[in-house]
Amino acid sequence: MKRLLVLGAGTAGTMVANKLRPALATDEWEITVVDQDDSHHYQPGYLFIPFGVYTSEEVVKPRSRYLSAGIELVLGGIDRVLPEENLVKLADGRDLAYDYLVIATGTRPCPDETPGMAGEEWGKSVFDFYTLEGSKALAEKLKTWEGGRLVVHITEMPIKCPPAPLEFAFLADAFFKERKMRHRVEITFVTPLDGAFTKPTASRLLGGMLDERGIALEPDFYIERVDNEAKTIVSYDEREIPFDLLVTVPLNMGAAFVGRSGMGDELNYVPVDKHTFLSPHWDNVFAIGDAADLPTSKAGSVAHFAVEVFTENFLQHVKGQAMTRSFDGHANCFVESGAGKAMLIDFNYDVEPLPGKYPFPGLGPLTLMEERRMNHWGKLMFRWLYWNALLPGRRLPVPTSMSMTGKRKVATPISPVEKEKVQ
């Protein structure tokens, strides 16, 4: 028997196992997946919990329910990988041998990495929404918060779902407007980037959307510490931003065992070939999803497209054949913009987000680079698709590689506020 060991039963690991199980003969291949617990979280749902749109029950389900028959789920923390011995050591002392290893242990927020962030104000006036506990605590806070200076903050890139902090700012604006208290809230979006987003065209558009909503943008802000007493965030170039409520995205890092195993970069992401996910050091080790050091967004959509490419390549690789499919870095991100609308952006390693229709060129029904109600419904519908189609490994009618068909290579639309400034 050959053994495929998948580390992490999150978005990518679950899809890898479910897609490969029918393709690998059960009398020749064992597939084992390891995770630290049996709770699968639909993380995009964390964004909506603070605003009372989703409850935690809607975003958490047992992992075991989403793994097909013939896949063994081992519950336990991973302590380290010994890649020269083809062995994984669990924290409880168990050893798991493998012939092929797929690392899909994602990335996680690490507030302890920034001085003062996880200090005495954590959970009082400093929150995150990148964990279930964080988003639930923030929901409680927002129920009674009377207003003041709300600072939405990104510590350092890369983070998973790069639009999520912007979405939080847009949803907060809409939330306070609905409660007739927007005039009592000053919102500032603080980022280490030089604009609102990572991609220049989308950055300009999203920057305009911040402007339209009266949300101030503080770019190039590299946080040095959170001052709990003064309630400020302080940058290395000594800028200080006061807050009454800080909603931060802490430094995101790959799993600690990746570092302990000597398999990661300085943020514990696993270096791999960006087209095949194969490690340059070990011919039987792959990394996929947020755990990999891919130069594209860390997002569930990327994991989905990547797994489609990976599974076909993997079947060739184990037969000693050349891997013929090449991942293009395809990502699509919904950007919830408040008041029942959302924008959608679609890009890859080489092509910036462009206007057009998605997934069917000319038809949509989703519209790229524009705020639309249909995009918002697409985002909400995605939760159902995630549990019922994506995780079980069903093929969705969307192209794996980014399509240029029907896309318009035009300048980014200028927001009304920007237009006024230009005139």
Ligand SMILES: Cc1cc2nc3c(=O)[nH]c(=O)nc-3n(C[C@H](O)[C@H](O)[C@H](O)COP(=O)(O)OP(=O)(O)OC[C@H]3O[C@@H](n4cnc5c(N)ncnc54)[C@H](O)[C@@H]3O)c2cc1C
């Ligand atoms: C607030 C928020 C909003 C988001 N919105 C979107 C969105 O709209 N669209 C989108 O595409 N993506 C979105 N994402 C990102 C998306 O959720 C992730 O990119 C996706 O889940 C990555 O899948 P993964 O399998 O790589 O990692 P994960 O799904 O995080 O899975 C990693 C797994 O590894 C396990 N693990 C880690 N370390 C260990 C260890 N030492 N031992 C045992 N097990 C371990 C974890 O328990 C986890 O189950 C969002 C994320 C957040 C936080």
